[in-house]
Amino acid sequence: MQYKRNRAFRLVLVLSPPLIVLAVFLGDEWHRPWMLLEAERAGILELRAWRVLLGGVVGASLAVSGAVLQTLLRNPLAEPYVLGLSSGAGLATVVALVAGAAAWGVFALPAAGFLGALISLAVVYRLARSGATTTSHTLILAGVIWGSLCGSVLMFLVSQSTAEGLRAVMWWMLGDLQVYDTRLLQAVACLNGAALLGLLLMARDLNVMWLGDEAAGHIGLNPERLKVMALGGAAVLAASAVSVSGLIAFVGLVAPHAVRALVGPDHRRLIPACALAGAVFLVWADGIGRTILFPIEVPVGVLTALTGAPFFLVLLRRRHRTMWK
Amino acid sequence: MPMMKPSCPTLALLLFGLIACAAPAQGGSPARRVVSLAPSLTELIFDLGLEAHLVGRSSACDYPPEALALPVAGPFGKPNTEQLQYLRADLVLATDLERPGLLQALRRAGTETLVLPCESWDQLMVAAVTIAEALGDPEAGRTWSGEMNGRRQALERRVNAFYESRERPRVYLEIWGRPPTTAGAGTILNETVTMAGGRNIAGGLRTGYRPISSEWVIREDPDVIVFAYMLPGHEPAEALRTRKGWSSLRAVRKGAMCDGIPPDWLLRPGPRLIRGAEALAQCLMDMSEEREHAGGDGNRQTVDPGE
Numbered sequence: 001m002q003y004k005r006n007r008a009f010r011l012v013l014v015l016s017p018p019l020i021v022l023a024v025f026l027g028d029e030w031h032r033p034w035m036l037l038e039a040e041r042a043g044i045l046e047l048r049a050w051r052v053l054l055g056g057v058v059g060a061s062l063a064v065s066g067a068v069l070q071t072l073l074r075n076p077l078a079e080p081y082v083l084g085l086s087s088g089a090g091l092a093t094v095v096a097l098v099a100g101a102a103a104w105g106v107f108a109l110p111a112a113g114f115l116g117a118l119i120s121l122a123v124v125y126r127l128a129r130s131g132a133t134t135t136s137h138t139l140i141l142a143g144v145i146w147g148s149l150c151g152s153v154l155m156f157l158v159s160q161s162t163a164e165g166l167r168a169v170m171w172w173m174l175g176d177l178q179v180y181d182t183r184l185l186q187a188v189a190c191l192n193g194a195a196l197l198g199l200l201l202m203a204r205d206l207n208v209m210w211l212g213d214e215a216a217g218h219i220g221l222n223p224e225r226l227k228v229m230a231l232g233g234a235a236v237l238a239a240s241a242v243s244v245s246g247l248i249a250f251v252g253l254v255a256p257h258a259v260r261a262l263v264g265p266d267h268r269r270l271i272p273a274c275a276l277a278g279a280v281f282l283v284w285a286d287g288i289g290r291t292i293l294f295p296i297e298v299p300v301g302v303l304t305a306l307t308g309a310p311f312f313l314v315l316l317r318r319r320h321r322t323m324w325k
Numbered sequence: 326m327p328m329m330k331p332s333c334p335t336l337a338l339l340l341f342g343l344i345a346c347a348a349p350a351q352g353g354s355p356a357r358r359v360v361s362l363a364p365s366l367t368e369l370i371f372d373l374g375l376e377a378h379l380v381g382r383s384s385a386c387d388y389p390p391e392a393l394a395l396p397v398a399g400p401f402g403k404p405n406t407e408q409l410q411y412l413r414a415d416l417v418l419a420t421d422l423e424r425p426g427l428l429q430a431l432r433r434a435g436t437e438t439l440v441l442p443c444e445s446w447d448q449l450m451v452a453a454v455t456i457a458e459a460l461g462d463p464e465a466g467r468t469w470s471g472e473m474n475g476r477r478q479a480l481e482r483r484v485n486a487f488y489e490s491r492e493r494p495r496v497y498l499e500i501w502g503r504p505p506t507t508a509g510a511g512t513i514l515n516e517t518v519t520m521a522g523g524r525n526i527a528g529g530l531r532t533g534y535r536p537i538s539s540e541w542v543i544r545e546d547p548d549v550i551v552f553a554y555m556l557p558g559h560e561p562a563e564a565l566r567t568r569k570g571w572s573s574l575r576a577v578r579k580g581a582m583c584d585g586i587p588p589d590w591l592l593r594p595g596p597r598l599i600r601g602a603e604a605l606a607q608c609l610m611d612m613s614e615e616r617e618h619a620g621g622d623g624n625r626q627t628v629d630p631g632e
Binding site for chain 1: 538
């Protein structure tokens with residue numbers, strides 16, 4: 001078993017980078033990849049490269065965020081969506097959009113989304129906290145309720161906005177990996193790189209957390225502090241991903257589970273493997289989205305949902321019988 | 326009792342008053358209570374000079390400024406049925422209704438509803454004539470569409486003369502930047518570009534108004550980029566210059582961009598559309614002349630677009 005997992009881990013490490021690079025060739029003229037390297041296609045190559053880079057960063061962030069949340073809440077269905085982070089970020093962004101923040105600069109909307117996700121996490125955590133402890137179930141419940149509350153307010157705002165403004169919001173709600181400003185991507189990449197590293201350093205503690213708060217306490221860890229730190233890291237990953245690419249569902253669910261089935265639940269392997277697999281999944285979903293109906297783009301969130309939703313249902317049936325052992 | 330016997334002058338005055346009151350109804354036009362749910366139709370009604378019939382507008386109807394004084398009956402294409410009752414509307418005009426069931430509901434309630442899609446020049450002319458007829462002044466509609474068609478023909482003559490010895494510019498029209506959104510076949514914008522002497526690069530795509538791949542625009546490498554943004558408060562040309570990958574476009578390098586035309590002139594299929602078409606034609610002609618003055622410099626670098 002261990003041997004198999006080691007081999008799978010090495011395989012993920014070796015195969016993912018070339019798969020990510022290959023995704024650059026997905027799109028128009030995918031069957032003639034050499035065309036992309038010609039001088040007159042330089043603009044397109046540049047565009048693709050940035051897009052794949054953004055897809056990689058967002059995919060890795062969402063996948064690791066999902067994996068960590070699943071561990072902390074010990075619930076296989078947890079992901080940024082379930083905790084209301086995405087809805088919070090979405091609501092804040094739409095509020096900013098309605099307020100006309102788009103004219104204040106490139107960072108205005110993403111900053112609003114980021115703030116929304118962090119506020120959501122704080123609210124959900126506060127709601128779920130009783131005394132000095134927070135139980136996973138109340139946390140998820142609070143997340144779902146908060147998410148639906150944000151969702152209704154968001155729908156209200158969308159219903160009040162003009163038809164033209166709506167289009168911009170709708171596209172954002174389905175996810176968009178086109179790079180409009182590289183500064184934003186750089187900022188998100190740095191922030192999420194740091195968050196990822198932090199979570200990787202906490203990998204051993206996360207392994208213990210997986211056994212439950214009590215077990216972690218017995219070993220001498222402070223489960224409450226650890227939970228806050230890891231949740232914070234996961235929230236930063238999800239929030240900045242949402243702020244730069246809109247709402248992309250199911251990456252935080254599909255990638256961690258697939259990877260867990262391959263490399264096992266040890267976070268020292270799970271986190272890096274998740275980051276790579278999430279990046280591959282999103283980059284390929286986006287690549288397929290820009291290929292099938294060219295020159296019309298299929299929003300990437302539609303494709304991740306199309307693959308993710310059936311996966312979610314299968315998971316719901318099997319629960320954690322096989323994958324979590 | 327002298328009071329009982331009205332004198333002749335009093336009678337005459339009374340009669341005159343009666344006639345004066347009935348005058349608006351005399352031309353066979355019973356005063357209608359009209360609610361317009363589309364900005365372009367509101368403009369059209371004002372331009373036809375029939376605004377006296379208007380009792381309500383949509384929240385998007387903001388032109389001409391006088392329209393703002395009218396009470397709002399709901400957002401664009403989404404009337405509030407209670408408000409319609411309150412305004413005692415007997416004719417609702419829309420280019421498109423968001424909920425199909427609404428039309429039946431309005432008809433059941435006895436409110437006449439005219440859905441007049443304006444996605445082509447011809448449809449706009451039909452809308453003008455239909456509205457004028459419904460408001461009891463068919464002549465106004467005919468005069469208006471006659472004038473508009475005259476201006477259109479004059480524009481087309483001018484454009485045809487200009488491009489007799491020149492290549493018509495290939496135009497990319499952007500109505501939104503995130504994601505890049507353009508107008509394809511079957512839209513009035515596509516028709517306007519053609520009318521103005523351009524060739525819409527998305528004209529061959531059956532897309533309507535759709536987000537489009539940036540890669541495709543870069544590959545097509547249009548001669549001119551035209552902006553007609555849906556929301557105000559943007560500097561599209563400036564934003565486009567810094568957009569990743571777009572700096573390789575010829576139009577961006579040479580600044581061949583038309584961003585001075587008020588978006589409403591192009592986006593609203595109403596009376597100002599012809600001004601949009603004229604302004605666009607002027608801009609495209611200016612760009613063509615500039616290209617000629619710049620000489621072969623640009624043409625040497627670029628590959629023939631083929632086609």
